[in-house]
Amino acid sequence: DAGVIQSPRHEVTEMGQEVTLRCKPISGHNSLFWYRQTMMRGLELLIYFNNNVPIDDSGMPEDRFSAKMPNASFSTLKIQPSEPRDSAVYFCASSPRTGGYTFGSGTRLTVV
Amino acid sequence: SQQGEEDPQALSIQEGENATMNCSYKTSINNLQWYRQNSGRGLVHLILIRSNEREKHSGRLRVTLDTSKKSSSLLITASRAADTASYFCATDEYSGGGADGLTFGKGTHLIIQP
Numbered sequence: 001d002a003g004v005i006q007s008p009r010h011e012v013t014e015m016g017q018e019v020t021l022r023c024k025p026i027s028g029h030n031s032l033f034w035y036r037q038t039m040m041r042g043l044e045l046l047i048y049f050n051n052n053v054p055i056d057d058s059g060m061p062e063d064r065f066s067a068k069m070p071n072a073s074f075s076t077l078k079i080q081p082s083e084p085r086d087s088a089v090y091f092c093a094s095s096p097r098t099g100g101y102t103f104g105s106g107t108r109l110t111v112v
Numbered sequence: 113s114q115q116g117e118e119d120p121q122a123l124s125i126q127e128g129e130n131a132t133m134n135c136s137y138k139t140s141i142n143n144l145q146w147y148r149q150n151s152g153r154g155l156v157h158l159i160l161i162r163s164n165e166r167e168k169h170s171g172r173l174r175v176t177l178d179t180s181k182k183s184s185s186l187l188i189t190a191s192r193a194a195d196t197a198s199y200f201c202a203t204d205e206y207s208g209g210g211a212d213g214l215t216f217g218k219g220t221h222l223i224i225q226p
Contacts, residue, residue, distance in 0.1 A: 033213050033214075035216075042216055042217065042218040042219065043202075043216035045213040045214070045215070048212070048213045055212075056213070091154065091155065093214075099204070100157075100160070101145075101157065101204075103147075103154050103155040103156075103157075104154060106153075
């Protein structure tokens with residue numbers, strides 16, 4: 001089991017550019033979560049999916065943020081256009097029906 | 113919103129001593145979990161305690177939960193330099209219909225001095 005796989009590990013982009021973060025959950029897990037971690041705000045839940053369906057996106061900070069889960073093995077978090085205040089570490093986590101969470105190693109995003 | 117609030121925000125102790133971190137939360141929970149995060153790395157699940165449990169052990173870790181006070185504590189005994197990390201509590205309101213996501217506190221940064 002390779003765990004939750006996120007890519008890229010690091011991303012540096014210029015303000016205004018589109019950024020796409022990717023996540024592959026653990027096979028068989030039916031829930032997927034996107035979190036953002038900053039020094040100021042800590043870990044925040046952005047959005048989560050159950051069975052590929054977005055359930056709660058109230059944590060998404062702005063319309064510039066969007067997330068998709070086209071199938072059970074892949075999800076993306078997109079920021080368009082990116083801004084310097086989006087700089088953070090973005091974590092993906094997945095969970096099976098029985099509960100428990102496994103986190104990916106995160107994507108460190110720097111917007112300059 | 114951040115539900116769990118860890119206390120203290122930072123803790124520095126000598127190797128071999130015990131480290132105690134506390135967490136308070138605001139709403140009803142299904143379970144409470146503790147995670148460790150090494151600098152620049154992902155979150156590692158340490159231990160989960162259910163709302164109907166009061167104490168749980170795992171190796172050098174001991175977790176307590178007081179639902180009447182909405183608080184939990186994590187004790188690391190006989191600390192080691194490798195325990196240096198940030199520790200987060202997270203509450204889970206999982207209701208059986210599917211996971212709802214964790215609400216994290218801001219963490220306690222633990223430094224173990226050799």
